[in-house]
Amino acid sequence: MATREEDVVVPIITNTSPEDTSHSNSSPEMNTELIPAFNPDVSVLHIEAWGIEYSHTRPHVTPFSSGSxxxxxxxxxxxxxxxxxxxxxxxxxxxxxxxxxxxxTKYEATIISIDSSCDLALLKVDNVAFNERAVPIPLLERSPKIDDCIEVHGFPMGGKTVSKTRGTVSRVENQHNYAHSNIQLPVAQLTAAIAPGNSGGPVICNNMLIGVAFQGIRGVEGSGQIIPVSIVKHFLMHNKMIGDVHHSSFPELNIKTSKLNSLTKTSLGLASTTTGLKVKSVPLLSCSGTLLQENDILTHIDGIQIHDDATVMLEDGMFEPYDVLIKRKHIGDTVSISFIRGNDSHACDITLNKAHGANDLVPLIPSYVQPSFYWDSGLLFQTLTKNFLSSTYSNTAKIKKYRNISRDEDNEEVVFISSIIPKSYAQDADGNNIYNDDAKDYKNMKISHVNGTKIKTLADLIITMQNTTSASIKLTFDDDDADDLEIPKASHLENLMLMREFSIAELCSSSYNRFIREISFADVPEMCLFHNSLTQLEILEEVSPPAPPPTTNDVEVDRGDSIDGSEPHSPNQVDSEAELDGTHIDHADAEETDAVVNNPIMTGEQNVMRPTSNLFQFQQHLD
Incomplete structure (x- = not known):
């Protein structure tokens, strides 16, 4: 059921005074005598972010400015x-x-490191005055515990001054969904109020950092969730070792497994007391290489028994999925695996040199990165991303199956038809118009060949389409039940005419311009240029000969919100026919949300409405 925007819990925000210090939480294991009193005036920061965002369902549309x-x-x-x-x-x-x-003073900040998997970023301000005033918050040595007294500091919606809310840790999860990346990592849940705008703010216990506010469950009071300090330390340590700007701090084994039951054990000749997992497949790019094989039975990881339900028992007595032990490690660490192959027991050490999601066939890309696309012959070709799958209302059942598949080759992509222009641009031998209506049955299907050429990437498709000399193109799909699709091949001139008629700003995403044969809009006959659409006239003004000025009867086009505080932009929001698992809310993208059990939402407030699950981010959208 879709959740209405008014269902969002609006917490009561309490403003702090300069004299207030962190609420003390007496703990016999912690000596706080040498820890200075926490002062938000020099340790907490208000962050404003400005940039552009792209539509993942209509990537050819001009991007819009956004602020949060x-x-x-x-x-x-x-x-x-x-x-x-x-x-x-x-x-x-x-x-x-x-x-x-x-x-x-508003100080310019630079991104040093950003990890979407754990939803953390490290920034740097290159200013002497800032660094002299700023006071670092010490990191708590332990992870959050139930009943820890905490304070949440930040800049939630409803005011411009820093706020402080108090509460306790009500729940600690070793594995919980992160809305920003859909990875399962530890979280702690608080009774303290957290609202949009709190994203990235510190959660304090005993004058030290115990976590970072980042998401909550829509419509549920006391459901604010934080990233534990252990994950913050992991992120900072990885940055120290690797130093990448964009990276994942968490490795993965990247193998496919299945659980064991009594029937499976009998068929495999295993003793009833044997517990573990059966290896279903090992992707070619897996970090395990040839050390593990199909049908191996994994019994222990780092000496800890793997149970038949794919869990291991942790130090606190909780049973969690076995990969929690993998995520505790860093890229480059090794993990010891004990397994049974045939009737023999084996053990091996595997170097974890693959980051989480590095081998995903369908990637998750940042909202400010232009999606890859190409227009040709009235068809919009795209590279499949998790962003597209979570942003569209259209039927994606045919390509959703690729979402959790690993790549067999570096740079392998899923290329598909996402949109069709129902327009004739060619004629048959008898002079009758030819339409590409048949292509609608092939939307959202993976393309395997174009005119017999194997397509592994969008670049392969563009090069093949640009260099073809035939009058038609034949598309073959990665579906045994699908027939080939053959349509007339539009010339470069005809493609430009279609672009003008349907207000398509770009023939392809900018990173693929080098593959496009040069041709000028000036080559398009003027009789084909103009239609009674102000949108088209405005787009053509900058790239064509002077056009007749629009009349007062023309419809005004909403150009979108801007950083100067103009009205919000609507055309680049999700298409009205898009398919939505959750609801429209004010927040940053929460991709891959249909697998979320509790539907958390990330803490945020923006001036753009997008579909997501009930997980929301607490970042505030600017007017």
């Missing part, structure tokens, strides 16, 4: 002052940070 705000805090890393916030707050072209009071 969130929270952040100061940490000491590699003996220097840095800022930590959420990845969904920092994914932008321009970032500024500002202290709550005492300094009204």
């Amino acid at each position: 705000s969130g929270s952040g805090f100061v940490v000491m890393h590699l003996d220097e002052t840095y800022i930590v916030t959420n990845a969904h707050v920092a994914e932008a072209e321009r970032l500024t940070v500002k202290f709550p009071r005492g300094d009204n």
Whole structure:
């Protein structure tokens, strides 16, 4: 059921005074005598993010400007002052940070490292005055525990001053869905109020950082969730070792397994007391290489028994999926696997050199990255992403099956037809118009060949289409039940005419321009240029000979929101016919959300409405 925007819980925000210090949580295991009192005025930051965003269902549409705000805090890393916030707050072209009071300067911040998998980003301000004023927050040595007294600091919606809410840790999960990446990682749930705008803000316990606010469950009070300090430390350590700007801090074994039951054990000749997992397949690019094989029975990981339900027992007595032990490691670490092959027991050490999602056939891309697309002969070809799957209402059953598949080759992509222009641009031998209506039955199907040429990437398709000399193109699909599709091949001139008539801003995404044969819009006959659409006239003004000025009867086109505070943009929002698992809410993209059990939403507030599940991000959208 879709959740209405008014169903979002609006928490009560309590403003802090400069004299307030962190609420003390007496803990016999912690000596806080040498820890200075937490002061939000010099440790908590208001972050504004400005940039452009693209439509993943209509990538040819001109991107729109967007602004959002969130929270952040100061940490000491590699003996220097840095800022930590959420990845969904920092994914932008321009970032500024500002202290709550005492300094009204907006400082430019640079992204040093960003990890979408754990929704964290590391920023740096290259300014002496900022670094002299900023006071890092020390990191708590342990993970959150139930009943820990905490304070949430940040800049939620409803005001411009820093806020503080108090509560306790009500739940700790070793594996829980992160809305930004759909990866399962530890979270802690709080009774303290968290609202859009709190994203990236510090959660304090005993004057030290215990976590980072980032998401909550829509419509459920006391469901604010935080990234535990252990994940923050993991992120910072990975940055120290690797230093990538865009990366995942968490490795994965990348093998396909199935659970064991009594019948399976009998058929495999295993003792009833044997527990573990059966290896179904090992992708070619898996970090395990040839060390593991199909039908191997995994029994232990790092000496810890794997149970038949694919869980291991952790130190706290909780049973969690076995890959939680993998995610505790860093890229480049090794893991010890014990397994049975045939009637023999074996063990091997595997180097975890693959980051989470690195081998995914269908990637998740940041909202500010232009989706890959190409227009030709009235067909819109795209590279499949998780962003597309979570943004469209159209029937995606034929390509959803690729979502959880690993690539067999580097740079392999799923290329498919996402949209069709029902327009005749060719004639048969008798002079009758030919339409490409038949192509509608092939939407959202993976293309395997074009005119007999194997298609592994969108670049392969573009090069093949651009260089073909035949009068038609034949598309073959990765579906045994699908016939080949043959349609007339539009010339370069005809493609440009279609672009003009249907207000298509670009023939392809900018990264593929080098594959396009050069031809000017000036070559298009003027009689084909203009129609009674102001949208088309406005687009043509910059690229064609002077056009007749629009009349007052023409419809005004909404050009979208901008950083100067103009009206929000609507054309680049999700198509009205798009298919939605959750609801429209104000927040950053929460991709891959249909698998979410509790439907958390990330803490955020933006000026753009997009479909997501009930997981929301607490970052605030700017007007």
